[in-house]
Amino acid sequence: MIMGDYPDCFIIGLPKAGTTALYNILTQSSEVFDCPVKEPNFFLPEGVTPAGVRNQHDYVGLYSEAKDNKLLSIDASISYAHFPDSLEKIVKVKPDAKFVIILRRPEKLVLSQYQQMRYGLFEECESFRLAWVDRITNGQPASGNYQFARNYPESGAVGSILEKVMAVVPSDSLKILIYEEIFSQESKDIIMLSDFLGIQPFEFRMKKVNTRKEPASKIVHRLIIKDSWIFKLFRLLVKKIPFISPGHVRRFYDKKMVKPLDASLSDYGELEIEKYFEAEKRKVEDLLSKKIPSWWC
Incomplete structure (x- = not known):
């Protein structure tokens, strides 16, 4: 792959973990470029999503204005975290890139992902219950876009996903955020993230997006x-x-x-989703060497 003026920062996931809200916050800074294409998906394998920028010249061109004005540029293609090969390509062509990943309580994450797939008409199952049982039984869908996102038992495996990301991305280039913490009123994560990205702290408005x-x-x-x-x-x-x-x-x-959509986790108690993801939540806590109380209450 040709070396070039690639973005400075990559928000690599997870889908339905507040990535759009975070991107909207960051682009309120006068030091951050608001790219006309939030998710170019340039580094993803072919066929993963229905949209994306595949030409290298076009992709780099998206961020030319940021370079000209010395602004921080961000590729917020939030599926990258699910594809270690994509991350390896980014690290190779942009060794000094910064990476940001947001993790969310997996039970709520997969339910939100299902709702998004239904809204986008990618998910055929009429209820999350049917979709969950189908994926537990049959695994990842064999066809269609966003196959990885519709494989809910795997797309919610936050510990395994993070482990693979940490194996590829250098630790000093990776910022790991927790959805339930970053958007709380007392959170200082945005200030720390600003420092990580090399921009000054700034005032911002928090906007709720992608509601169910x-x-x-x-x-x-x-x-x-x-x-x-x-x-x-x-x-x-x-x-x-x-x-x-x-x-x-x-x-x-x-x-x-x-x-x-008014569905909530309490509607699917018999599926024992919380129990299914217990090991994944503990793996995240072990990798971060910290407890995440909001994931257990």
Whole structure:
């Protein structure tokens, strides 16, 4: 792979662990570049996701403005943590890169991942219960995008994932955050993260993103989600209508045609998910040499 002006920092995961919220916080700093493509997925294997930047010149070009203005650049492709080979490629082409990973209580993590997969129409099982039993029985789905994210017993294996990340990324280049800690009112993690990234502490607003939801109509959803050709065509048409934008349509859609998901862990007690992930949670505590009380209460 060609050496080049790659991003300074990589937020490598985990999906549904507050990575978008963290990215939104960091880009409020005047020293951080807000890339037009948050998740380029350049270093991922082919076929993992339906979207991404595959051309090396185009990928590096995403961050040219950051270089010109001496701003910190961030690739927030949050699936990298699941692919050690991808991390090895990054370390090779950008030896001084900084890596950030957020871990979340695995029981809640996988439920949130399931809900996201349903919203994106990647998950066919009508309930988390059915999806969990299917993956326990049959393993990772054999086809489709985000196969790794839909394999919930493995995507929630936070200890094993972290162990593989730590085996590839140098310890002084890796910042490990805990979802339940970083977004608490008394958290000082953002200040410490600023120091880790070499930027000054800054004031920020915390915004809740990616709340639990599912489409009221799958047919309409397929037409309106951003990757559909109809939505892309609409983007071209509304450029000539100054008071309407794709954002207006998306917000109207989310308000009127998306219903909230109210499922919680208590609804799936018989699956014994908490027991299933006990060893993974203890592995994280051992790797970090600290207890995480919020993962056990």
